[in-house]
Amino acid sequence: MSHGRTPARLVAGGALAVLLLGLGYAVKQGLDDGGASSAAAPAPPVTTTPPKKTPRPAPPRPAPFVKLTAAGAFDPEGDGHERDEEAPLAVDGRPDTFWRTERYARFFKTGVGLVLDAGRRVRVEQVVVDSPTPGIKAAIRLGNSPQGPFSTVAKARTLNAQTRFAVAKRPGRYVVVWVTSLPPESAGEIGEVRVRAR
CATH class of the missing domain: 1.20.5 (Single alpha-helices involved in coiled-coils or other helix-helix interfaces)
Incomplete structure (x- = not known):
């Protein structure tokens, strides 16, 4: 079994x-x-996050124009005056009116100036000067009294129909367009002056 x-x-x-x-x-x-x-099996895709773009800072806004009044003229090497009565014509907003220097056969002075009052002590950033006179040269000066002393804050340049002077934010109340050179047998004319300041 x-x-x-x-x-x-x-x-x-x-x-x-x-x-x-x-x-x-x-x-x-x-x-x-x-x-x-x-x-x-394919490898899982690698995802990368793009770097965030940092927005560029906006350029600084220019200082506003300040209201100017005429304080007169500055002629330290002459009689102390230079057509003072015409000084308001350089800040009246009209392009067809002018402050002008005396007529010189030969300009023999260090300079003569148009003095303008900002009304208070401000930090000047730019001065714009209109002039129809070819060959005139001017600098920008600044002070705290209409009689000076004044310090140069922008070097002398030959003026065009419109010339912009950059100023390194210098403080002062009285702005002077300081005429340093004129063509022979002529007078210099300043049509309008505008000042940007804070």
Whole structure:
């Protein structure tokens, strides 16, 4: 009877072995496929955040024009006057009226000046001078009294129809257009003067 059971056991054992081999093969194939698919999977995209642009600061606004009144003229090397009565014509807002110097056959002075009053002590940033006289040269001076002393805050330049003098924010109340040179046999004319200050 024991001999009858042996073939059945062998058959059952063989079937179990085949089953285990098949299961092992299937597991191995699954692992291999998983590894292949893992290796073939694309890497996730790298996202970078662009740097934030810092906005450029706005350029500083120019100082406003201040209201000027005429204080007269400055002629330290003459009689102390230089057509003072015409000084208001340089700040009346009209391009066709002028303050003018005396007429000189040859300009022999260090300078003569038109003195303008800002009404209070201000920090001057720019002086704009209109002049129809070709060849006239002028500097810009500044002080705290209509009689001086005055210090030069912008060097002498030959004036055009409109000339802008930059001033390094110098404080003062009285602005002087200081005429330093005139063509021979002529007088210098200043049409309008405007001052930017804070």
